[in-house]
Amino acid sequence: MPSFAQRVATMEKSAAIIRNLFGSMTDPDIISFGGGAPAREALPMNVLREIASEVLAPDKRGFEAFSYGPPIGMLELREIIVNDLLAPKGVKTNPGNVLIGSGGLEAINLICQVYIDPGDIILVERPTFVHCVEIFEMFQATCISCQMDDDGLVIEDVEEKIKQYNPKFVYTIPTFQNPTGKTLSLERRKKLAEIGTKYDVIILEDDPYRDIRYSGEELAPIKAFDNSGHTVLANSFSKIFSPGSRLGYVVASDEVTKRLFDAKTATNSHTGMISQVLCAEFFKRGLYPAHHKMICDLYRTRRDVMLECIDKFFPEGTVHTYPDGGLFTWAELPGGVNTTELLKEAIQHKIAYAAGEGFFTDGNGLGTNCMRISFGSVIPDRIRLGAERLCKVICS
Amino acid sequence: MPSFAQRVATMEKSAAIIRNLFGSMTDPDIISFGGGAPAREALPMNVLREIASEVLAPDKRGFEAFSYGPPIGMLELREIIVNDLLAPKGVKTNPGNVLIGSGGLEAINLICQVYIDPGDIILVERPTFVHCVEIFEMFQATCISCQMDDDGLVIEDVEEKIKQYNPKFVYTIPTFQNPTGKTLSLERRKKLAEIGTKYDVIILEDDPYRDIRYSGEELAPIKAFDNSGHTVLANSFSKIFSPGSRLGYVVASDEVTKRLFDAKTATNSHTGMISQVLCAEFFKRGLYPAHHKMICDLYRTRRDVMLECIDKFFPEGTVHTYPDGGLFTWAELPGGVNTTELLKEAIQHKIAYAAGEGFFTDGNGLGTNCMRISFGSVIPDRIRLGAERLCKVICS
Numbered sequence: 001m002p003s004f005a006q007r008v009a010t011m012e013k014s015a016a017i018i019r020n021l022f023g024s025m026t027d028p029d030i031i032s033f034g035g036g037a038p039a040r041e042a043l044p045m046n047v048l049r050e051i052a053s054e055v056l057a058p059d060k061r062g063f064e065a066f067s068y069g070p071p072i073g074m075l076e077l078r079e080i081i082v083n084d085l086l087a088p089k090g091v092k093t094n095p096g097n098v099l100i101g102s103g104g105l106e107a108i109n110l111i112c113q114v115y116i117d118p119g120d121i122i123l124v125e126r127p128t129f130v131h132c133v134e135i136f137e138m139f140q141a142t143c144i145s146c147q148m149d150d151d152g153l154v155i156e157d158v159e160e161k162i163k164q165y166n167p168k169f170v171y172t173i174p175t176f177q178n179p180t181g182k183t184l185s186l187e188r189r190k191k192l193a194e195i196g197t198k199y200d201v202i203i204l205e206d207d208p209y210r211d212i213r214y215s216g217e218e219l220a221p222i223k224a225f226d227n228s229g230h231t232v233l234a235n236s237f238s239k240i241f242s243p244g245s246r247l248g249y250v251v252a253s254d255e256v257t258k259r260l261f262d263a264k265t266a267t268n269s270h271t272g273m274i275s276q277v278l279c280a281e282f283f284k285r286g287l288y289p290a291h292h293k294m295i296c297d298l299y300r301t302r303r304d305v306m307l308e309c310i311d312k313f314f315p316e317g318t319v320h321t322y323p324d325g326g327l328f329t330w331a332e333l334p335g336g337v338n339t340t341e342l343l344k345e346a347i348q349h350k351i352a353y354a355a356g357e358g359f360f361t362d363g364n365g366l367g368t369n370c371m372r373i374s375f376g377s378v379i380p381d382r383i384r385l386g387a388e389r390l391c392k393v394i395c396s
Numbered sequence: 397m398p399s400f401a402q403r404v405a406t407m408e409k410s411a412a413i414i415r416n417l418f419g420s421m422t423d424p425d426i427i428s429f430g431g432g433a434p435a436r437e438a439l440p441m442n443v444l445r446e447i448a449s450e451v452l453a454p455d456k457r458g459f460e461a462f463s464y465g466p467p468i469g470m471l472e473l474r475e476i477i478v479n480d481l482l483a484p485k486g487v488k489t490n491p492g493n494v495l496i497g498s499g500g501l502e503a504i505n506l507i508c509q510v511y512i513d514p515g516d517i518i519l520v521e522r523p524t525f526v527h528c529v530e531i532f533e534m535f536q537a538t539c540i541s542c543q544m545d546d547d548g549l550v551i552e553d554v555e556e557k558i559k560q561y562n563p564k565f566v567y568t569i570p571t572f573q574n575p576t577g578k579t580l581s582l583e584r585r586k587k588l589a590e591i592g593t594k595y596d597v598i599i600l601e602d603d604p605y606r607d608i609r610y611s612g613e614e615l616a617p618i619k620a621f622d623n624s625g626h627t628v629l630a631n632s633f634s635k636i637f638s639p640g641s642r643l644g645y646v647v648a649s650d651e652v653t654k655r656l657f658d659a660k661t662a663t664n665s666h667t668g669m670i671s672q673v674l675c676a677e678f679f680k681r682g683l684y685p686a687h688h689k690m691i692c693d694l695y696r697t698r699r700d701v702m703l704e705c706i707d708k709f710f711p712e713g714t715v716h717t718y719p720d721g722g723l724f725t726w727a728e729l730p731g732g733v734n735t736t737e738l739l740k741e742a743i744q745h746k747i748a749y750a751a752g753e754g755f756f757t758d759g760n761g762l763g764t765n766c767m768r769i770s771f772g773s774v775i776p777d778r779i780r781l782g783a784e785r786l787c788k789v790i791c792s
Binding site: 004006007066070071114267 | 397403414418436439461467505513527530533663664665
């Protein structure tokens with residue numbers, strides 16, 4: 001058979017991690033803290049069924065929903081993004097600067113299509129979201145990680161590495177970061193936007209969790225401080241609406257949006273119109289604010305239960321983050337535990353998490369005592385049961 | 397701003413053609429023979445509204461439809477593809493060898509991710525589908541075109557060019573080709589499959605129109621004659637079901653499917669689940685056979701009206717194809733008409749078509765007297781009106 005493209009080898013390591021993550025989600029008896037899916041209770045199923053039943057009729061929006069759509073995305077939904085989701089956060093933009101893609105990951109993929117050549121450097125967080133590392137490696141970029149502390153990326157380290165490596169992107173998940181749940185401080189957000197301009201580097205801001213804030217103070221996106229177009233914002237409807245709808249978006253300058261349009265037409269031409277119609281109707285009918293409050297309340301409870309259980313059951317010396325939003329916490333275990341090894345045993349005991357190691361691009365044994373614990377999709381009683389099971393495995 | 401990736405320059409020419417094609421579809425007063433969309437009447441809107449209204453409920457398939465799905469696609473839909481769409485055509489395969497993507501174009505994109513490095517050669521038809529040329533050029537491949545006659549690709553020319561250029565793919569739309577409406581003969585299908593094996597070249601068979609056959613004899617796909625895994629079959633639900641659902645698929649060997657899975661997770665993780673649930677239900681309920689007959693009858697009528705009008709109104713010396721299926725015919729005009737120039741005037745007269753030139757990868761003035769005439773989405777009365785208008789423009 002003909003040889004595969006070179007990117008197949010470049011992406012092999014991260015692809016294997018992703019394959020494993022998907023593979024471990026299939027057994028319904030397992031209490032999984034491993035995935036990143038929203039709660040079943042956070043999906044507005046009944047209301048979407050009603051909307052579908054009404055608007056998919058031929059004399060309503062059926063033709064639009066079942067036809068080819070504009071590659072840049074449905075205007076009405078782009079207006080909702082601009083007015084309902086971005087303007088209140090201090091991001092001023094126009095529908096012409098928003099491109100809708102098939103989920104937040106496609107938003108990242110498309111911006112790579114526009115910018116990344118083999119050998120380019122991308123600065124990432126340490127640890128970072130492995131699924132995006134897979135994308136970066138498919139584009140044959142090299143990921144270099146930067147230090148984080150409790151306030152997110154350490155700006156001095158980013159600046160130093162920009163000088164050293166001349167990267168194309170600084171990739172950051174500033175709010176309730178995946179995998180740590182940490183949030184970049186306001187001051188650092190301003191500085192990152194400035195650094196993008198100063199060093200002519202794209203700040204790729206991936207912000208899918210930002211609207212699931214259930215404590216602490218709201219912070220403006222990095223994009224709100226961008227005066228030069230160097231910050232490109234990617235976001236997703238997966239966590240606030242529905243992952244199965246595959247809706248995400250990129251906010252960028254005129255010139256970049258034009259190239260994103262080309263990359264989109266050469267990827268899959270347009271994003272599913274059934275989803276876009278249902279999502280636009282959901283917002284247009286004013287259903288989002290109450291839904292948003294409901295999901296934030298739901299996830300706050302789950303976080304509280306999860307952290308309480310970690311404090312109660314996990315071995316002394318365990319350190320965990322205290323996320324003000326999102327779906328994850330990150331725990332560092334004491335006593336030389338290897339979480340990759342432990343996971344096999346955990347799965348025998350019908351409990352899963354995401355082993356920490358996979359979120360570090362550097363290797364070198366980083367994160368081998370860490371785990372990402374996703375509480376978002378597990379009901380409180382099962383969080384308690386799962387935490388107990390997990391502790392037994394850790395302490396055995 | 398940082399420089400764009402090299403592929404942005406490589407794809408510029410084809411991207412500009414695609415941008416123009418999308419741009420010309422916006423004025424509702426224009427009778428458009430330009431696009432490739434299915435007929436409004438061919439979209440099963442009422443029945444899908446009913447299905448959605450029933451199955452999207454939380455106690456039915458709502459959770460599945462609104463959640464993350466498997467990257468390879470929903471098993472039930474892959475089984476339908478294998479049993480209902482491929483087996484009757486002589487293609488024997490398994491659900492594990494089918495990957496569902498966001499439309500037929502994404503199927504092509506993903507197979508490029510797996511195989512194409514910059515500088516690779518792809519043999520294409522002359523003329524060929526410009527949208528796929530855009531994909532190939534995004535991957536920085538070089539397209540070399542092969543001769544076609546009334547029976548499709550000329551195999552001797554393909555074989556010669558394989559020897560000369562050592563290509564990665566031979567890209568063909570064997571059935572009711574875009575843009576010509578031509579169909580590859582049975583004998584040549586067998587030969588192409590053999591050539592793939594003999595020369596270790598991927599035969600990329602793109603077959604979205606095959607099920608819209610309304611005259612002539614059914615022909616097995618090239619994939620049915622593939623014994624070595626060298627033929628990779630891409631197809632789409634856009635023409636037989638709905639383009640807005642964004643559903644397509646690739647059929648490939650185990651090893652290639654594994655790599656397609658990785659490319660899919662690094663592109664957009666999975667295909668929209670709402671669409672997959674609705675499509676699977678549509679087939680499961682046995683609604684496809686009657687729908688299929690209805691759309692074939694519909695398009696046969698439109699083809700007959702279109703060809704009758706061309707014969708009646710177009711200038712003497714016009715040559716057109718006689719498609720046995722699909723949505724297009726291809727006309728060569730006499731007397732030095734330049735169809736690219738003429739299109740501007742045509743649009744003033746509220747009539748559009750796709751100018752021939754853009755479908756030739758070689759340049760050199762090929763196709764400047766040709767046009768792709770898409771009759772699929774225009775009702776018969778407007779086909780007549782549009783053909784009259786077009787003739788006035790041509791003959792003025």
